[in-house]
Amino acid sequence: xxxxxxxxxxxxxxxxxxxxxxxxxxxxxxxxxxxxxxxxxxxxxxxxxxxxxxxxxxxxxxxxxxxxxxxxxxxxxxxxxxxxxxxxxxxxxxxxxxxxxxxxxxxxxxxxxxxxxxxxxxxxxxxxxxxxxxxxxxxxxxxxxxxxxxxxxxxxxxxxxxxxxxxxxxxxxxxxxxxxxxxxxxxxxxxxxxxxxxxxxxxxxxxxxxxxxxxxxxxxxxxxxxxxxxxxxxxxxxxxxxxxxxxxxxxxxxxxxxxxxxxxxxxxxxxxxxxxxxxxxxxxxxxxxxxxxxxxxxxxxxxxxxxxxxxxxxxxxxxxxxxxxxxxxxxxxxxxxxxxxxxxxxxxxxxxxxxxxxxxxxxxxxxxxxxxxxxxxxxxxxxxxxxxxxxxxxxxxxxxxxxxxxxxxxxxxxxxxxxxxxxxxxxxxxxxxxxxxxxxxxxxxxxxxxxxxxxxxxxxxxxxxxxxxxxxxxxxxxxxxxxxx
RNA sequence: GGCCCGUUGGUCAAGUGGUUAAGACACCGCCCUUUCAAGGCGGAGUCACGAGUUCAAUUCUCGUACGGGUCACCA
Numbered sequence: 001x002x003x004x005x006x007x008x009x010x011x012x013x014x015x016x017x018x019x020x021x022x023x024x025x026x027x028x029x030x031x032x033x034x035x036x037x038x039x040x041x042x043x044x045x046x047x048x049x050x051x052x053x054x055x056x057x058x059x060x061x062x063x064x065x066x067x068x069x070x071x072x073x074x075x076x077x078x079x080x081x082x083x084x085x086x087x088x089x090x091x092x093x094x095x096x097x098x099x100x101x102x103x104x105x106x107x108x109x110x111x112x113x114x115x116x117x118x119x120x121x122x123x124x125x126x127x128x129x130x131x132x133x134x135x136x137x138x139x140x141x142x143x144x145x146x147x148x149x150x151x152x153x154x155x156x157x158x159x160x161x162x163x164x165x166x167x168x169x170x171x172x173x174x175x176x177x178x179x180x181x182x183x184x185x186x187x188x189x190x191x192x193x194x195x196x197x198x199x200x201x202x203x204x205x206x207x208x209x210x211x212x213x214x215x216x217x218x219x220x221x222x223x224x225x226x227x228x229x230x231x232x233x234x235x236x237x238x239x240x241x242x243x244x245x246x247x248x249x250x251x252x253x254x255x256x257x258x259x260x261x262x263x264x265x266x267x268x269x270x271x272x273x274x275x276x277x278x279x280x281x282x283x284x285x286x287x288x289x290x291x292x293x294x295x296x297x298x299x300x301x302x303x304x305x306x307x308x309x310x311x312x313x314x315x316x317x318x319x320x321x322x323x324x325x326x327x328x329x330x331x332x333x334x335x336x337x338x339x340x341x342x343x344x345x346x347x348x349x350x351x352x353x354x355x356x357x358x359x360x361x362x363x364x365x366x367x368x369x370x371x372x373x374x375x376x377x378x379x380x381x382x383x384x385x386x387x388x389x390x391x392x393x394x395x396x397x398x399x400x401x402x403x404x405x406x407x408x409x410x411x412x413x414x415x416x417x418x419x420x421x422x423x424x425x426x427x428x429x430x431x432x433x434x435x436x437x438x439x440x441x442x443x444x445x446x447x448x449x450x451x452x453x454x455x456x457x458x459x460x461x462x463x464x465x466x467x468x469x470x471x472x473x474x475x476x477x478x479x480x481x482x483x484x485x
Numbered sequence: 486g487g488c489c490c491g492u493u494g495g496u497c498a499a500g501u502g503g504u505u506a507a508g509a510c511a512c513c514g515c516c517c518u519u520u521c522a523a524g525g526c527g528g529a530g531u532c533a534c535g536a537g538u539u540c541a542a543u544u545c546u547c548g549u550a551c552g553g554g555u556c557a558c559c560a
Contacts, residue, residue, distance in 0.1 A: 014560050049559055114558065121557095130556065154558055172490065181488055181556090189558040196560045220489050220555040241490095243553095248496080250552065278497095281509090285498055290508040292497090309491095309498080312553060316496050319510045329523085364523045392520075428519095443519035455521045 007039025015057035018261035032303035043075035082207040094194035106231040110135040130183030155188035165223040213240040244312040269369030274327040283313040357465040361458035383452035395440035402445040403483035419469040449479035
């Protein structure tokens with residue numbers, strides 16, 4: 001009797017720098033495939049390249065996964081049944097398995113120097129594919145002797161010279177390649193570390209990964225991994241290769257497309273939830289569903305590898321902007337208020353202001369957090385007035401009529417008892433009735449007087465609220481003064 | 486260059502051997518409105534091309550073009 005194997009995926013980043021959007025999306029899909037099938041998601045650090053190791057990169061990985069809610073079930077920080085989860089701590093395993101392949105004839109030591117290889121690449125004449133296999137046929141006994149004598153070497157995979165290899169990918173379908181196209185790739189480097197090409201197979205098998213999910217750039221090396229699995233007699237996992245994410249010019253996403261790392265986007269003012277939602281829909285869509293706003297919890301329920309596309313997807317900031325707006329509007333008010341406060345406090349410095357109204361006004365207008373300072377600049381500093389600011393065709397307003405209106409308004413506002421929305425609103429409404437003016441005229445004049453800006457976040461009463469009585473009256477006086485002269 | 490993969494509006498995309506080929510972003514217009522937004526309503530815009538299979542191809546097959554990936558002691 002067989003137990004259905006539990007789905008297990010892994011996110012296996014190398015600590016070589018920032019958490020790129022492409023990496024994050026791989027992590028997300030890996031997480032979702034596991035969760036959608038009630039399986040496990042694990043984290044493995046692939047630090048076999050000592051030269052590209054970046055200090056702090058591992059911490060950034062933990063941090064990002066955590067704020068995105070992609071919690072793993074096994075990993076370096078929490079352990080698990082198949083540890084260690086850091087490749088540099090698994091070195092002995094790789095060499096054992098490599099020895100096994102050498103013994104079975106599936107691999108061989110290669111003594112070629114990097115210099116010789118470099119020369120070889122320069123030789124345009126030769127039409128060989130990759131390494132010229134010079135060491136492939138050294139007598140095993142002699143090779144073993146040279147290795148024992150301490151001669152520098154790498155271990156290479158002995159590829160079949162004929163036949164073909166076929167595998168099936170969940171996204172790309174059945175793929176077949178001629179074995180003669182495959183290079184005798186390096187499995188163990190001369191420093192004793194495994195290459196990705198070797199370590200991923202060993203670890204995925206040992207860690208019982210059922211679904212190998214990764215970017216489509218690995219598609220062309222997958223046949224080599226299949227041959228490795230076969231050499232060990234291991235079951236080949238399900239492959240799920242993901243389409244690439246490209247920039248708006250169709251080229252691979254890079255710095256010149258703007259912010260492409262998770263942390264940069266957050267710094268730009270995008271909410272992690274919006275970023276996750278955005279990249280979930282890059283190259284994937286739930287069939288027969290037109291909604292596009294999904295929380296991570298909801299994605300876990302509806303995600304299916306079936307909906308993954310093959311074609312590269314363009315990362316569009318327009319759409320991200322929209323998503324972010326949607327998420328901002330759905331935020332619990334208290335949370336949103338706290339975000340606004342954190343940004344606005346230092347800008348208002350010592351000055352008092354009405355955070356609640358500001359947060360309220362900003363909520364429907366902000367695209368990303370980093371827009372806020374510029375949007376509220378007119379509140380934190382007094383901008384210079386210009387007569388034409390008061391001109392509004394529709395309200396039939398101009399500087400002269402504004403001057404009259406503001407003078408009428410001033411005494412009323414100065415004596416208002418309670419400085420709050422309802423009182424101000426009522427007072428202004430009343431003023432319109434008394435003078436027979438249109439509301440748009442009065443409101444418009446006051447709004448510009450308070451803001452010194454044509455386009456503002458919020459209307460006249462809201463601006464008056466945010467500024468507070470003292471500042472609002474001071475600005476009103478300043479406006480009147482300006483219009484007089 | 487070899488090999489591999491891809492191609493539904495500007496972008497993300499649903500979908501099918503017979504459909505008026507969904508929806509979203511962006512764009513345009515209107516409404517609402519105390520400005521700007523938000524919101525509501527509406528509009529324009531797509532099956533890369535050429536053969537073949539078929540009563541019928543966007544859908545299946547083969548070519549072409551274009552795009553991408555990969556050919557490291559990087560992952």
